[in-house]
Amino acid sequence: MRAPLLPCYLFPYILVSMSTFPSLAIVGLGLMGGSLALALKEKNRAQKIIGITRKRATLDAALQRGAIDAASDELNAARDADIIVLAAPVRTILTHIHNLKEIARDGALILDMGSTKRAIVNAMNQLPERLRAVGGHPMCGKESAGFDAADASLYQDKIFVLTPTERTNECALNTSHALAETIGSRVIEMDAARHDEIVAAVSHLPYILASNLVATVDDFADGDEMVWQIASSGYRDTSRLAASDVTMMLDILLTNSENVANMMRAYSRRFGELADLIYDEDEKTLREMLERAARVRREIKI
Amino acid sequence: MRAPLLPCYLFPYILVSMSTFPSLAIVGLGLMGGSLALALKEKNRAQKIIGITRKRATLDAALQRGAIDAASDELNAARDADIIVLAAPVRTILTHIHNLKEIARDGALILDMGSTKRAIVNAMNQLPERLRAVGGHPMCGKESAGFDAADASLYQDKIFVLTPTERTNECALNTSHALAETIGSRVIEMDAARHDEIVAAVSHLPYILASNLVATVDDFADGDEMVWQIASSGYRDTSRLAASDVTMMLDILLTNSENVANMMRAYSRRFGELADLIYDEDEKTLREMLERAARVRREIKI
Numbered sequence: 001m002r003a004p005l006l007p008c009y010l011f012p013y014i015l016v017s018m019s020t021f022p023s024l025a026i027v028g029l030g031l032m033g034g035s036l037a038l039a040l041k042e043k044n045r046a047q048k049i050i051g052i053t054r055k056r057a058t059l060d061a062a063l064q065r066g067a068i069d070a071a072s073d074e075l076n077a078a079r080d081a082d083i084i085v086l087a088a089p090v091r092t093i094l095t096h097i098h099n100l101k102e103i104a105r106d107g108a109l110i111l112d113m114g115s116t117k118r119a120i121v122n123a124m125n126q127l128p129e130r131l132r133a134v135g136g137h138p139m140c141g142k143e144s145a146g147f148d149a150a151d152a153s154l155y156q157d158k159i160f161v162l163t164p165t166e167r168t169n170e171c172a173l174n175t176s177h178a179l180a181e182t183i184g185s186r187v188i189e190m191d192a193a194r195h196d197e198i199v200a201a202v203s204h205l206p207y208i209l210a211s212n213l214v215a216t217v218d219d220f221a222d223g224d225e226m227v228w229q230i231a232s233s234g235y236r237d238t239s240r241l242a243a244s245d246v247t248m249m250l251d252i253l254l255t256n257s258e259n260v261a262n263m264m265r266a267y268s269r270r271f272g273e274l275a276d277l278i279y280d281e282d283e284k285t286l287r288e289m290l291e292r293a294a295r296v297r298r299e300i301k302i
Numbered sequence: 303m304r305a306p307l308l309p310c311y312l313f314p315y316i317l318v319s320m321s322t323f324p325s326l327a328i329v330g331l332g333l334m335g336g337s338l339a340l341a342l343k344e345k346n347r348a349q350k351i352i353g354i355t356r357k358r359a360t361l362d363a364a365l366q367r368g369a370i371d372a373a374s375d376e377l378n379a380a381r382d383a384d385i386i387v388l389a390a391p392v393r394t395i396l397t398h399i400h401n402l403k404e405i406a407r408d409g410a411l412i413l414d415m416g417s418t419k420r421a422i423v424n425a426m427n428q429l430p431e432r433l434r435a436v437g438g439h440p441m442c443g444k445e446s447a448g449f450d451a452a453d454a455s456l457y458q459d460k461i462f463v464l465t466p467t468e469r470t471n472e473c474a475l476n477t478s479h480a481l482a483e484t485i486g487s488r489v490i491e492m493d494a495a496r497h498d499e500i501v502a503a504v505s506h507l508p509y510i511l512a513s514n515l516v517a518t519v520d521d522f523a524d525g526d527e528m529v530w531q532i533a534s535s536g537y538r539d540t541s542r543l544a545a546s547d548v549t550m551m552l553d554i555l556l557t558n559s560e561n562v563a564n565m566m567r568a569y570s571r572r573f574g575e576l577a578d579l580i581y582d583e584d585e586k587t588l589r590e591m592l593e594r595a596a597r598v599r600r601e602i603k604i
Contacts, residue, residue, distance in 0.1 A: 139534040159531055188531060195532075201522045202533040206540035209511050211595040212576060216569045218598045220503045228602055229461055229490060230497075231504040232441040236604040237539040238508035243599040246592045250585060257580050264577040267518045268570070274514060275566040278559050283552060290548045293513040296520045297545040300530055302538040 021179065025050040025081035026068070027096055029058050031142055032113045033087030034150025037067035039183040042152040052077050058147045067150070075099055083175065086112040089251040090119065097123040097133075106130045109172050111179065113138060115199065115248070116256040117163045117192035124165040132172035135163035135192055138185060141203070145245040153184070160185035163192040200259035205267060207249060208260070210241035323481065327352040327383035328370070329398055331360050333444060334415045335389030336452025339369035341485040344454040354379050360449045369452070377401055385477065388414040391553040392421065399425040399435075408432045411474050413481065415440060417550070418501065418558040419465045419494035426467040434474035437465035437494055440487060443505070447547040455486070462487035465494040502561035507569060509551060510562070512543035 024046050026033045033053075040046040051059055051068030052075060059071035070077070075096060078084045084104060086093045093114045100110060110133040114120050117135045124133035140158040142149060160180035164173060173189075180187050190198075217235070221227035253260055277286040326348050328335045335355075342348040353361055353370030354377060361373035372379070377398060380386045386406060388395045395416045402412060412435040416422050419437045426435035442460040444451060462482035466475060475491075482489050492500075519537070523529035555562055579588040 139532055141534060141536055158534070161532065188528065190528065194528075197522075198529050198532045201519045202529060202537045205518070206515060206536050208573075208576060208580075209515060210540055210599075211592055212569060212573050213508060213511060214595040214599045215591065216507070216565070216572055217503045218595075219568065219572075220499075220565070226490065226492065226496075227500050227504060230441055230463065230500045231602070231604055232443060232461070233604070234443055234508050234543050235504045236602075237542050238512055239599055239602075240539050241536050242595045244596065246589060246596050249592060250589055253580050253588070254583055254585060257583055261577055261581045263518070263522070264573070264580070266521065267514060268573060268577070270514050270518055270521075271510075271566070271570060271573075274510060275563055275570070278510075278555055278566070279563045281556055281559055283556060286555070287548060287552055289517065290513055290551060293516040293520075293544045294546065294548050297512075297516045297541055300533070300538075300541075302533055302535070 021046045021175075021182075022082040023048045023050070023080060024083045024085065025052055025078035026085045026087060027052045027075065027078060028086065028088035028092070029053045029062050029067070029147050029150075030087065031145050031147075031149045031154070032138065033085065034058075034062065034067060034147040035152065035154035036085060036087065036113070036183060037062065038065070038150055038152035039155055041067055043182055045182050050077055050081060061147055067147075076103060079103055080105060081108060083109045083111065083179070085179075086110065086114070088114070089248045090114040090116050090255045091251045093120055094123050097127065100131070101126075101128055104131055107132065109134070109175055110167075111136050111176050115141075115203070115252045117161075117195045119255045121163055121165045121192040124167055127167050129167070131167060132169060133165050133167040134172050134176040135165060135195075136176060136180070137161040137163075137195065137199075138180070141244070145248065155180075156184035158185050160187050161195055162187055162189045163195055164189065165192075196256050197259050200256055200263045204252060204256060204260045205263045207241045207244060208253075208264065209267075210239045213239050214242040323348045323477075323484075324384040325350045325352070325382060326385045326387065327354055327380035328387045328389060329354045329377065329380060330388065330390035330394070331355045331364050331369070331449050331452075332389065333447050333449075333451045333456070334440065335387065336364065336369060336449040337454065337456035338387060338389065338415070338485060339364065340367070340452055340454035341457055343369055345484055347484050352379055352383060363449055369449075378405060381405055382407060383410060385411045385413065385481070387481075388412065388416070390416070391550045392416040392418050392557045393553045395422055396425050399429065402433070403428075403430055406433055409434065411436070411477055412469075413438050413478050417443075417505070417554045419463075419497045421557040423465055423467045423494040426469055429469050431469070433469055434471060435467050435469040436474050436478040437467060437497075438478060438482070439463040439465075439497065439501075440482070441505075443546070447550065457482075458486035460487050462489050463497055464489055464491050465497055466491065467494075498558050499561050502558055502565045506554060506558060506562045507565045509543045509546060510555075510566065511569075512541045515541050516544040 049068045050070045051062045062068045086096050093112050121135045138160045351370045352372045353364045364370045388398050395414050423437045440462045
């Protein structure tokens with residue numbers, strides 16, 4: 001399924017992983033893009049970083065913090081870049097990929113940091129053969145967004161998923177590996193479809209659970225402040241994701257709606273069983289179900 | 303509904319809050335009872351603490367850490383205590399209350415730290431008139447249990463709910479307030495029925511959500527280790543409560559099953575609506591629902 005091997009614009013892995021990255025454009029300077037720029041600058045591993053975002057204030061802040069060398073509010077500024085990293089909500093990334101068909105230079109590598117991968121890999125497969133593209137997703141979300149939250153250590157010891165496309169050749173994959181490892185991540189390669197199933201389970205479902213918990217408790221509280229005073233660390237942690245950036249989450253849910261709906265159905269079925277067991281006070285079966293979850297949860301190292 | 307004012311065995315509030323507590327028995331030396339003993343010892347505010355639990359190893363550990371002055375594996379050892387604190391799973395507390403009818407000395411104050419309050423307050427209402435009793439619930443759970451996890455600072459800046467009973471007079475209430483404040487807590491008084499409704503929403507529902515999340519993802523993963531590698535901080539926090547002590551949680555759920563079932567029904571209704579909106583890709587309504595939860599969650603200070 002990989003693209004035919006064109007002459008590799010970049011170096012082979014052994015050189016890439018030891019050398020300085022050439023000119024790099026980062027499109028989107030929020031938590032993810034901003035942290036990437038800061039991490040590369042801290043390691044002094046990029047010849048030149050061009051920051052691209054529509055918000056002038058963000059560009060100014062990024063220049064001032066030394067995260068980028070040049071700033072632009074137009075995608076056109078990615079024209080001369082050897083590597084173009086797209087760090088935006090998924091549907092914005094899809095638009096960027098489309099627009100880069102004309103803009104990107106021959107042999108340029110396009111790598112994204114979007115939270116779902118099937119739609120993006122499909123769009124990357126439509127790129128002209130003169131371009132390279134790899135899907136990427138670093139597993140290090142935070143509920144605080146924006147460049148202000150950016151942090152050079154965000155990617156340290158985190159998983160960075162890479163999903164090959166029809167525009168991925170060995171050189172593009174090597175370069176992507178090297179970039180992820182440079183900022184401290186550990187790479188896992190997988191198919192875009194499998195990635196989207198997995199994140200529906202371990203990331204999108206938890207977000208929906210948290211959001212729905214907050215709304216349900218808010219309905220119940222109905223203005224009674226006492227309810228929030230009684231809420232303690234259990235509620236705090238279980239509901240944390242509800243504060244995530246909604247525009248980003250909508251892009252995620254709507255580009256992964258089938259997997260998310262499937263996971264929600266599976267969740268609902270088990271939830272209904274639990275409710276019946278509690279209502280019927282079936283202590284034995286209830287204990288078995290809760291013990292199983294407790295055992296699995298205690299074994300997980302995150 | 304309060305008990306007729308019998309001669310107050312203990313001091314009035316102003317004296318109680320400034321003075322040393324008399325002889326105190328703590329029944330159950332897990333996270334809650336153990337932390338209470340350590341906190342009182344650290345402040346040097348108890349004349350004598352008798353630790354009571356069936357596990358010899360826990361008694362030895364508590365004696366060694368200086369948490370208690372005397373140790374016993376029999377409830378009978380609470381015979382001479384002025385204050386008896388019950389720190390055990392709810393249904394064990396119910397048994398202790400029943401047994402203390404014969405054991406406790408005239409005028410003794412029985413205070414509990416159980417996680418649901420209606421069943422306990424009902425049991426306290428059946429105590430002989432010669433005894434005092436107040437329901438209590440400090441809002442500071444952890445998923446790690448046992449004396450090893452005990453910590454003198456556990457109650458610091460945490461809410462301590464007190465629920466009056468028919469065996470509560472002013473003196474008993476004052477003493478309970480003073481005890482909670484001594485260990486650093488802030489007291490909220492409320493009706494047992496309201497307490498149980500609120501904790502069903504902010505504590506028991508989050509536990510069920512977490513436990514069911516772990517089981518659903520474990521079903522989905524079906525042995526594929528990749529799934530757990532992709533799981534990140536969002537999954538970690540949303541699922542944390544699933545590791546709670548199951549025996550304690552079963553006592554909680556089964557002594558509050560009606561409220562928990564009601565909250566689960568309310569949650570399910572909204573969850574179904576969300577699933578439909580995602581499946582139908584109704585972005586506008588979905589955005590409104592998610593924005594509301596994000597706004598509410600960001601406002602909460604926990």
